[in-house]
Amino acid sequence: MAKKIKKKIKKKKIIAKKKTKKIIKKIVRIKKPVRKKPKRRIVKKIIKKEKPVKKPESQRGEIFDGVHKAKIRIIGIGGGGGSIVSEIISRIKKVDFLVANTDARALKGVNRKVKKIQFGQRLTNGLGTGMNPEIGEEAALEEKEKIKKIFEGQDLCIIVSCLGGGTSSGATPIFAKIAKSMGCLTFGIFTLPFQFEGEKKMEIAKQSLEKISPYFNVFSIIPNERIFQIIDKNTPLQSALSAINKRLISNLEGLLEMVYSSGLINIDFADLRTVLSGYGKLAYLNTVEIAETHKEEAARKVISTSLYPYTLKGARGILYNVVGGKGLCLSDVSRVSEIISESVNKNAKIIFGIIQEAKYKDKVKITLLATGCGSKNDLIKTKKAPVVVKKKMAVKKEIKKAPAPIMVPKPKNKKKPMPKSKPKLKKTAKENYPSKQIDFGGKVRRNALEVRKVMEQEEKDLLDKESVWDTPAILRKKE
Numbered sequence: 317m318a319k320k321i322k323k324k325i326k327k328k329k330i331i332a333k334k335k336t337k338k339i340i341k342k343i344v345r346i347k348k349p350v351r352k353k354p355k356r357r358i359v360k361k362i363i364k365k366e367k368p369v370k371k372p373e374s375q376r377g378e379i380f381d382g383v384h385k386a387k388i389r390i391i392g393i394g395g396g397g398g399s400i401v402s403e404i405i406s407r408i409k410k411v412d413f414l415v416a417n418t419d420a421r422a423l424k425g426v427n428r429k430v431k432k433i434q435f436g437q438r439l440t441n442g443l444g445t446g447m448n449p450e451i452g453e454e455a456a457l458e459e460k461e462k463i464k465k466i467f468e469g470q471d472l473c474i475i476v477s478c479l480g481g482g483t484s485s486g487a488t489p490i491f492a493k494i495a496k497s498m499g500c501l502t503f504g505i506f507t508l509p510f511q512f513e514g515e516k517k518m519e520i521a522k523q524s525l526e527k528i529s530p531y532f533n534v535f536s537i538i539p540n541e542r543i544f545q546i547i548d549k550n551t552p553l554q555s556a557l558s559a560i561n562k563r564l565i566s567n568l569e570g571l572l573e574m575v576y577s578s579g580l581i582n583i584d585f586a587d588l589r590t591v592l593s594g595y596g597k598l599a600y601l602n603t604v605e606i607a608e609t610h611k612e613e614a615a616r617k618v619i620s621t622s623l624y625p626y627t628l629k630g631a632r633g634i635l636y637n638v639v640g641g642k643g644l645c646l647s648d649v650s651r652v653s654e655i656i657s658e659s660v661n662k663n664a665k666i667i668f669g670i671i672q673e674a675k676y677k678d679k680v681k682i683t684l685l686a687t688g689c690g691s692k693n694d695l696i697k698t699k700k701a702p703v704v705v706k707k708k709m710a711v712k713k714e715i716k717k718a719p720a721p722i723m724v725p726k727p728k729n730k731k732k733p734m735p736k737s738k739p740k741l742k743k744t745a746k747e748n749y750p751s752k753q754i755d756f757g758g759k760v761r762r763n764a765l766e767v768r769k770v771m772e773q774e775e776k777d778l779l780d781k782e783s784v785w786d787t788p789a790i791l792r793k794k795e
Contacts, residue, residue: 384585386471386472386575386585386588387412387469387470387471387472388410388411388412388470388471388472388473388474388572388575389411389412389413389414389466389470389472389473389474390404390408390411390412390413390414390473390474390476390568391414391415391416391466391473391474391475391476391491392413392414392415392416392430392475392476392477393415393416393417393475393476393477393483393484393487393488393491394417394452394477394478394481394483394484394487394488395417395419395422395444395478395481395483395484396477396478396481396484396507397415397475397476397477397478397484398415398417398422398423398425398426398430399425399426400476400478400561400564401413401414401415401426401427401430401476402415402425402426402427402430403558403561403565404561404564404565404568405427405429405430406427407565407569408565408568408569408572410572410576411572412431412470413427413429413430413431414430414431414432414433414466415430415431415432415433416432416433416434416435416463416466416487416491417432417433417434417435417483418434418435418436418437418439418440418442418443418444418445418452418455418483418487419440419442419443419444419483420434420442420443421442422444433462433466435455435456435458435459435462435463435487436451436452436454436455436456436458436459438458439451439454439455439458440455444481444482444483445481445482445483445486446482447480447481447482447517447520448482448486449482449485449486449520449523449524450486451482451486452481452482452483452484452485452486452487453486453487453489453490454486455483455486455487456486456487456490456491457490460490460494463490463491463494464494464498466491467494467495467498467500468498470500471500471501471585472500472501472502472503472585472588472592473495473500473501473502473503474502474503474504474505474568475488475491475492475495475502475503475504475505475532476505476506476564477504477505477506477507478506478507478509479506479507479508479509479520479521479524479525480508480509480513480517480518480520480521481517481520484524485520485521485523485524486524488504488506488524488528489524489527489528489531492504492528492531492532493531495531496531496595501533501589501592502531502532502533502534503532503533503534503535503592503599504528504532504534504535504536505535505536505538505564506525506528506535506536506537506538507537507538507539507540507560508521508537508538508539508540508541509521509540510540510541511541525537529595529596530595530596531595532595532596533592533593533594533595533597534592534597534598534599534687535597535598535599536598536599536600536601536624537598537624537625537626538560538564538623538624539625540557540560542622542623542624542625543556543557543559543560543623544556545622546559546563546622546623547559560623563623566603566605567601567602567603567683568601569603570601570603570637570681570683571601571603571683571685573637573639573671573683574588574635574637574669574683574685575588577671578671579639579669579670579671579672580670580671580672581668581669581670582669583635583637583667583668583669587635587667588635588685590633590665590667591633591634591635591665591667591685591687592633592687593633594687594688597687597688597689598626598687598688598689598690599685599686599687599689600624600626600627600628600631600684600685600686600687600689601683601684601685601686602618602619602621602623602683602684603618603681603682603683603684604617604618604681604682605679605680605681606679606680607678607679607680608640608641608643608677608678608679608680610680611648611651611652611680612651612652612655614652614680614682615651615652615655615656615682616655618636618656618682618683618684619655619656619659619684626689626690627689627690628659628660628686628689629689629690630661630688630689630690631660631661631664631686631687631688631689632661632663632664632665632687632688633664633665633686633687633688634656634657634660634664634665634666634667634684634685634686635667635668635684635685635686636656636666636667636668636669636682636683636684636685637668637669637670637671637682637683638652638668638669638670638671638680638681638682639670639671639672639673639676639680639681639682639683640670640671640672640673640676640679640680640681641672641673641674641676641677641678641679642672642674642677643677644670644672644680649670652682653668656684660686
């Protein structure tokens with residue numbers, strides 16, 4: 317029994333020792349992160365960080381140190397422009413975003429990452445303009461100094477606006493005018509209202525386009541009605557508008573990739589500036605992404621889209637970029653270039669770039685920017701001009717077709733005096749001899765005997781009337 321009791325006591329002691337060891341280990345673990353690291357290790361790490369990183373020989377010198385990185389800002393004006401910019405910001409990087417509006421409530425609904433500017437508070441009291449472009453224009457003119465700060469230090473400003481509203485249609489020309497005065501390049505992207513929105517809204521949009529065109533370097537026009545050529549007519553309104561925004565996002569992504577990305581043949585901001593030079597030109601921007609096996613199809617799709625109401629015809633500045641995998645052949649690029657060059661003016665400036673990336677292993681992406689396409693007069697049609705021209709032409713034709721007057725023979729011997737009071741005349745020679753006259757298209761033809769008889773009859777009639785007429789000889793001579 318004593319042995320058994322001793323064994324039990326030993327077991328309990330062993331268990332107690334194990335428990336104490338576990339508790340000690342836990343305490344050590346808790347205390348370990350609190351302990352400070354030795355100074356030698358900290359010094360070593362700092363020394364490693366402070367070591368200068370040697371640049372390769374190709375990147376040394378003043379050439380690489382002085383490269384200017386282009387600053388691009390995308391600006392949305394009004395409610396529609398603000399909603400487009402809010403959707404674009406989630407996918408596009410390397411640029412700055414800003415929304416300007418008079419409506420405080422609309423600005424609250426804009427993405428938090430977007431910079432916001434409210435203007436025209438005195439006129440609108442934080443509300444919209446009520447589809448009155450004059451109020452939008454006055455509101456922008458009052459905030460000139462605030463608007464100038466938007467364009468300070470920017471190389472290119474892409475202004476997005478849905479024309480037809482009061483703020484967008486009225487304020488956009490003022491924004492463009494200020495940008496031009498500050499020497500900033502401007503690219504406008506404008507949408508026109510749907511037909512069901514009414515003729516008044518469309519008229520406001522077209523009037524705004526006329527004011528805008530002299531101040532923008534280039535601008536593209538997208539009628540909302542064109543979206544029905546891309547999607548089904550039964551598509552809900554929100555998803556239809558989102559489809560337009562997705563097209564804009566892909567196009568702008570392609571443009572920025574063209575400028576910022578380096579490749580086999582680079583396109584930089586200097587090339588973009590060359591194409592955008594001048595004012596009031598229509599722009600065509602399109603991006604197509606397709607399987608690598610259909611490169612020619614991608615080239616044909618990029619030069620023809622149903623989104624714009626105009627084509628590449630007449631374009632004088634072309635900038636396009638081909639992005640593909642490492643297996644992209646020179647013959648493929650050559651074929652794509654031929655298709656694009658055949659569709660534009662022979663005298664156009666054509667600048668192209670090629671980028672090879674691993675993520676485009678099985679697909680090809682082509683982005684095309686063309687400036688100087690078509691004419692804005694094709695979009696803004698006047699009704700009065702053709703009507704006036706037609707009226708003038710009709711009057712001229714009527715004057716030419718007027719028949720010549722019929723000449724009646726006059727007596728040779730005596731002149732016809734001017735009577736004071738006109739008496740009732742007897743029947744003339746023409747009425748006495750109706751059967752012997754022959755009519756040739758309005759002219760009366762007689763033989764010599766008939767003419768003589770007519771003359772004699774007229775002389776007799778004049779002698780009978782002479783007693784009635786007392787007109788002096790002087791007046792008769794004048795007559």
